[in-house]
Amino acid sequence: MGVEVKVENLTKSFGSQLIWGDVSLTLPAGEISVMLGPSGTGKSVFLKSLIGLLKPDEGHIWIEGVDIATCKEKDLYEIRKLFGVLFQDGAMFGSMNLFDNCAFPLREHTRKSESEIRQIVMDKMDIVGLAGAEMKLPGEISGGMRKRAGLARALVLEPEILLIDEPDSGLDPVRTAYINQLFIDLNAQIDATFLIVTHDINSTRTVPDNIGLLYHKHLAMFGPREMLLSSTEPVVAQFLNAQRVGPIGMSEEKDAAELAAEAELDMPPLPPIPRQLEPSDGRPRAGQREPGAWCREHGITPPPGSFEENMSLAPGATA
Numbered sequence: 624m625g626v627e628v629k630v631e632n633l634t635k636s637f638g639s640q641l642i643w644g645d646v647s648l649t650l651p652a653g654e655i656s657v658m659l660g661p662s663g664t665g666k667s668v669f670l671k672s673l674i675g676l677l678k679p680d681e682g683h684i685w686i687e688g689v690d691i692a693t694c695k696e697k698d699l700y701e702i703r704k705l706f707g708v709l710f711q712d713g714a715m716f717g718s719m720n721l722f723d724n725c726a727f728p729l730r731e732h733t734r735k736s737e738s739e740i741r742q743i744v745m746d747k748m749d750i751v752g753l754a755g756a757e758m759k760l761p762g763e764i765s766g767g768m769r770k771r772a773g774l775a776r777a778l779v780l781e782p783e784i785l786l787i788d789e790p791d792s793g794l795d796p797v798r799t800a801y802i803n804q805l806f807i808d809l810n811a812q813i814d815a816t817f818l819i820v821t822h823d824i825n826s827t828r829t830v831p832d833n834i835g836l837l838y839h840k841h842l843a844m845f846g847p848r849e850m851l852l853s854s855t856e857p858v859v860a861q862f863l864n865a866q867r868v869g870p871i872g873m874s875e876e877k878d879a880a881e882l883a884a885e886a887e888l889d890m891p892p893l894p895p896i897p898r899q900l901e902p903s904d905g906r907p908r909a910g911q912r913e914p915g916a917w918c919r920e921h922g923i924t925p926p927p928g929s930f931e932e933n934m935s936l937a938p939g940a941t942a
C-alpha cells in the first residue's frame with residue numbers, strides 16, 4: 624500500500640541562492656499528489672531532493688523510518704529501490720531499443736534471469752500500451768510514446784513511490800488525457816504513492832488527491848485537492864485558476880505599482896470544482912473520497928455547480 628513520504632522543514636540553496644525554505648508536507652501513502660509552481664520555483668529540485676540526488680541544506684525527509692536527507696550512502700541506496708522516476712524527456716538511452724531501456728534497471732539491480740526480465744518488461748510495456756513497440760529506438764517514436772516507455776521503465780522494479788516530472792510537457796491535450804488516465808489506473812492497480820510535477824491546470828484539477836504550490840521560495844499551500852480548489856488565498860486562487868489578476872506576475876512577483884493598478888479589480892469567482900478522474904475498470908482510487916467530502920467536513924461551501932457529473936472544466940483552465 625505505497626509508502627508515506629514525510630518532509631520536515633526542508634531548505635535548499637545553491638550557493639547564496641535560496642531555492643525554497645522550510646518546506647513541510649506529507650505525501651500520504653498510496654495517494655496521488657501534484658506539485659505546482661511558477662517556472663523556476665524549484666519543483667524539479669524538490670523531486671531530486673526526495674530521491675537523494677540533491678542534498679538539502681536543512682530539514683528531513685522521512686521514508687520508512689529513514690531520514691534520507693541525512694542518512695548514509697548505503698541506506699540511501701536501499702531506499703532508492705522504493706522509487707520509480709519518470710523524467711521530463713523520458714531519459715531513455717538513445718542507442719538502446721525500448722526493450723533494453725526497460726530491462727536496464729533489472730539487469731543492473733537484480734539477479735533475475737533473462738526470461739524473467741523478458742516477462743516483466745513485456746508486462747510493463749503492455750500496461751503502458753506499448754506492446755509490439757519493444758524493438759523501436761527512442762528516436763523512432765513520438766514524444767507521448769517516449770513518456771510511456773519511460774513510465775514502463777520506472778515500473779519494472781515495482782516502485783512504492785513514483786516521481787513524475789512534467790508528464791504533459793510537449794503532449795497534445797488528447798495524449799495528456801490518456802496519460803492522466805494511465806496514472807489513475809496504475810495508481811489503483813499498484814497502490815504506489817505518486818508525486819507529479821505539472822503546469823497543466825486541467826490535470827491538476829482532476830487527477831490528484833492532494834495539491835501543493837511552491838511560490839516565492841516557500842510552499843504556499845499543500846493539502847487535499849478540494850482544500851486548494853476552494854481556497855480564496857490570492858496566490859493559490861490565481862495559480863489554480865490560471866488568472867492574470869493576483870500577486871503572481873510575469874517575472875514571479877508583481878511590483879507595488881502593478882498591484883496598486885489592480886487594487887480595484889476583484890479576483891474572478893472560483894469556477895466549480897470538477898469530480899476526480901476514476902479508474903477505467905471501475906475499481907476505487909487508492910485515496911477514494913466522496914466528492915465534496917472535504918468541503919462538507921470543513922464547513923466550506925464549494926463554488927456553485929461543483930462536483931456535478933459531466934461538468935466541463937474551468938473556463939480559465941487550459942488543456
Ligand SMILES: Nc1ncnc2c1ncn2[C@@H]1O[C@H](COP(=O)(O)OP(=O)(O)OP(=O)(O)O)[C@@H](O)[C@H]1O
Binds near residue numbers: 637665
Ligand atoms: N544543480 C544546480 N546548480 C545550481 N542551480 C540549480 C541546479 N539545479 C537547479 N538550479 C536552479 O534552481 C532553480 C529551480 O530550478 P528547477 O528546475 O527546480 O525549477 P522548476 O520549478 O522545476 O522550473 P520549470 O517549471 O521551469 O521546470 C533554477 O533557478 C535553477 O537554475
